Amino acid sequence: MPELPEVHALAVDLQHRLKGRTVERLDVTAFHALKTFDPPVSAVSGQTVRAVGRIGKFLDIMIGELHLVIHLSLAGWIRWRDSAPQGRPSPKSPIGARLVLDDGTGLDITEAGTRKALALHLVHEPQQVPGVAKLGPDALELDEAGFAEVLRGAGRARIKNVLKTQQHIAGVGNAYSDEILHAAKMSPFKSADMGPDEVARLHQAMQAALTEAMSRAEGRPASDLKKEKKSALKVHGRFGEPCPDCGNTIKQVAYSDSSFQYCPTCQNEGKTFSDRGMDRLF
Structure with a gap:
């Protein structure tokens, strides 16, 4: 499971890659991973990534006025993609979600194995995520x-x-x-x-x-x-x-x-x- 040092490194890397970029869409393949429904994932389309940060072991991607909060759990990971493949991810692939930027680059949020614990929350404030709200001091x-x-x-x-x-x-x-x-x-x-x-x-x-x-x-x-x-x-x-x-x-x-x-x-x-x-x- 990624812990504080690895999540910090991911946040720094994604900050460099994503900040100031425009999101074309967020595709969710593993619907069990999406823990929220309002706002819908379509709300990030056309919005600008403002920053990427870390909250405990959570990644926080700030898109417009929203936060995409990701917990990678035991077998989740982030893969950067230099070009967008044709079509959407297959439901049988390890890709749980795909964030596509307006130039076709973006990232895949993956999860290996059969224990499905990857969690994505699209919220107005990180404290709306139950796991974040319960965190102790960093x-x-x-x-x-x-x-x-x-x-x-x-x-x-x-x-x-x-x-x-x-x-x-x-x-x-x-x-x-x-x-x-x-x-x-x-x-x-x-x-x-x-x-x-x-x-x-x-x-x-x-x-x-x-x-x-x-x-x-x-x-x-x-x-x-x-x-x-x-x-x-x-x-x-x-x-x-x-x-x-x-x-x-x-x-x-x-x-x-x-x-x-x-x-x-x-x-x-x-x-x-x-x-x-x-x-x-x-």
Whole structure:
């Protein structure tokens, strides 16, 4: 799933490509992805793109007085198109929607796989999108005091869940929460109710991980962002590989629809957490 650094890079790239351009039309192929009906998608025809921004993990394309707010979810992506193909996208294609500019260029909003979670909202204000309205403070805008307040409000919830829950902190997902906790040398199961020194260490790790990832991603074409993200991760998606910091084998805990990775030595005093998925095999 694209997280804050990748969505930021997409927004910067699309800002450069789209700002000041005129929209010819918005074609929606995956009608399950369109979550709004008023205003209709025809309302963007003939309108000028004013800006492209990021709200948490949402893309916000401002077209005229409207906002096309996009959540790419697990398997969605953006592909720039230098020329318009003939006709509209096939319902069987991975293209969920196509934004066509008046010169034929534009972008395809795609979704791979069978889990259909791509979401498009055409609204007058971003706060009309339920997911946006519920967002907590942006991860990069949280100072240490604000971060401490978020953790206090989460009580004894597991810190891994707090970091990736958008209502607590906007922008961090499964991958970067693994990276942040590894950098902070902190257990994913640790309670969010922690001391000030640990809060400071975790906040510093979050800011560093996200800003470094943004620096790597910004300026890259959308086609390179997924590969760049994967290559730079130290623990997430590295199950069975050596930890780059201590050399111990990276472990994971798997659930029915997700998993996370960690280093036992760096994050849990050398102890391995029980993994129900793997335990069942033995």
